[in-house]
Amino acid sequence: MGLVSSVDILIYAKPEFDDWQMCQIREGLEDNLDVFIYAKTDYNWEQMQQIREGLQANLDISVYAKPEYTWVKMKLIRLGLKHKVDFSIFSDKSFNWNEMEEIRKGLECNIDVSIYAKEYFDCDQMLEIRLGLEDNLNVSIYAKKYFDCDQMTEIRLGLKDNLDVSVYAKEEYNYAQMRQIRLGLKDNLDVSKYVNPDFHTFEMLEIREGLKKGLNVSMYANPEFDSFQMAEIKLGLEKELDVSVYAKKYFDSLQMEEIRLGLEANLDVSIYANPELDSEEMEEIRLELEANLVNKKVTTNEQNTQ
Numbered sequence: 001m002g003l004v005s006s007v008d009i010l011i012y013a014k015p016e017f018d019d020w021q022m023c024q025i026r027e028g029l030e031d032n033l034d035v036f037i038y039a040k041t042d043y044n045w046e047q048m049q050q051i052r053e054g055l056q057a058n059l060d061i062s063v064y065a066k067p068e069y070t071w072v073k074m075k076l077i078r079l080g081l082k083h084k085v086d087f088s089i090f091s092d093k094s095f096n097w098n099e100m101e102e103i104r105k106g107l108e109c110n111i112d113v114s115i116y117a118k119e120y121f122d123c124d125q126m127l128e129i130r131l132g133l134e135d136n137l138n139v140s141i142y143a144k145k146y147f148d149c150d151q152m153t154e155i156r157l158g159l160k161d162n163l164d165v166s167v168y169a170k171e172e173y174n175y176a177q178m179r180q181i182r183l184g185l186k187d188n189l190d191v192s193k194y195v196n197p198d199f200h201t202f203e204m205l206e207i208r209e210g211l212k213k214g215l216n217v218s219m220y221a222n223p224e225f226d227s228f229q230m231a232e233i234k235l236g237l238e239k240e241l242d243v244s245v246y247a248k249k250y251f252d253s254l255q256m257e258e259i260r261l262g263l264e265a266n267l268d269v270s271i272y273a274n275p276e277l278d279s280e281e282m283e284e285i286r287l288e289l290e291a292n293l294v295n296k297k298v299t300t301n302e303q304n305t306q
Contacts, residue, residue, distance in 0.1 A: 007026060007029035007030055008029065009026075011025060011029065011035060011036075011039060012025035012026060012029075012035075012039060016041045017039075017041070018045070020044075020045035021043075021044070021045045021048060023045070024038070024045050024048035024049050024052055025038075025039045025048070027052060028052045028055065031052075031055075031056060033052060033055040033056065034055065035052075037051060037055070037061065037065060038051040038052065038065065040067075042067040043067060044071070046071035047067070047069070047070075047071045047074055049071070050064070050071055050074035050075050050078055051064075051065050051074070053078065054078045054081070057078075057082060059078060059081045059082065060081065061078075063077055063081065064077040064078060070097070072097055072100050072101070072104075073095070073100060075104065076100045076103055076104050076107070079104060079107040079108065080107060083107050083110065085107060085113065085114070094119050095117075095119075096123070098123035099121075099122065099123045099126055101123070102116070102123050102126035102127055102130055103116075103117050103126070105130060106130045106133065109130075109133075109134055111130065111133040111134060112133065113130075115129060115133065115139060115140075115143055116129035116130060116133075116139075116143060118145075120145040121145065122149070124148075124149035125145075125147070125148070125149045125152060127149070128142070128149055128152035128153055128156055129142075129143045129152070131156060132156045132159065135156075135160060137156060137159040137160065138159065139156075141155060141159065141165060141166075141169055142155040142156065142165075142169060146171050147169075147171070148175070150174075150175030151173070151174070151175045151178055153175065154168070154175050154178035154179050154182050155168075155169045155178065157182060158182045158185065161182075161186055163182060163185045163186060164185065165182075167181060167185065167191060167195055168181040168182065168195065170197075172197040173197055174201070176201040177197065177199070177200075177201055177204060179201075180194070180201060180204035180205055180208055181194070181195055181204070183208065184208045184211065187208075187211075187212060189208060189211040189212065190211060191208075193207055193211060193217050193218070193221045194207040194208065194217075194221060196223065198223040199223055200226075200227065202227035203223075203225070203226065203227045203230055205227070206220070206227055206230035206231055206234055207220070207221045207230070209234070210234050210237065213238065215234060215237040215238065216237060217234075219233055219237060219243055219244070219247050220233035220234065220243075220247060222249075224249040225249060226253070228252075228253035229249075229251070229252065229253045229256060231253070232246070232253050232256035232257055232260055233246075233247045233256065235260060236260050236263065239260075239264060241260065241263045241264065242263065243260075245259060245263065245269060245270075245273055246259035246260065246269075246273060248275075250275040251273075251275055252279070254278075254279035255275070255277075255278070255279050255282055257279070258272070258279055258282035258283050258286055259272075259273050259282070261286060262286045262289070265286075265289075265290055265293070266293075267286065267289045267290065267293065268289070269286075271285060271289065272285040272286060272289075
């Protein structure tokens with residue numbers, strides 16, 4: 001190929017260069033570039049390619065033509081120079097390959113990568129900020145080092161849906177709590193009932209589901225109840241029972257279940273709605289009351305037929 005194109009093959013026809021390196025040097029010669037800048041064994045063929053493409057674009061390749069830079073880092077800096085972005089941001093050796101990829105993708109989309117090309121963001125955080133910038137969102141709300149990538153996702157999705165993310169874009173909420181608040185806002189629910197970091201994720205879920213069903217969640221939207229207790233109270237509300245009988249913090253969820261089942265069976269639950277009785281004792285009494293009720297009905301039916 002070199003002989004056909006009339007270039008000086010002696011520059012690269014050397015045993016220390018492999019086929020790919022020779023190809024990069026030959027292509028540079030064919031374009032009348034100063035190949036001596038990169039026709040060195042210190043560079044692999046991919047590094048040579050980045051230097052050659054920089055020379056073709058009349059860029060200041062001295063910024064990145066350094067053997068200690070990987071070809072990916074070279075490409076990143078080359079793109080930065082091409083898009084007239086401060087290359088010093090990307091020449092920092094602390095960026096790993098995945099982080100540099102996020103910066104590269106941002107450069108190719110012509111977004112302001114300086115917002116996330118920072119040492120304290122990992123590649124996943126960079127991704128979330130980049131996606132927000134590509135959607136023209138106000139990423140300054142979540143482009144903060146104390147938000148992890150999952151928290152950033154929830155805030156970004158909220159912004160995308162034009163929600164008031166200020167309600168949950170707070171460090172004290174983990175991503176799962178943020179999600180419950182975001183979903184509530186998306187459904188136009190009164191999230192003030194559970195916007196409280198003292199509520200765990202599944203507690204928020206029980207309250208959100210109750211709000212969606214139009215229930216009086218104030219009966220259980222209390223940090224003193226765990227999610228299992230909340231679920232029992234919610235079930236009672238759904239069945240239109242008098243949950244005030246058992247919506248008390250001193251009943252655990254299993255005790256609540258026994259009282260709820262008794263209310264569903266129209267039993268006099270006051271007989272066993274006692275926190276000093278464990279759930280097994282309550283169940284025993286409930287089953288006995290149910291059996292008595294059945295026997296009473298049978299006796300009544302028999303008397304009516306006589």
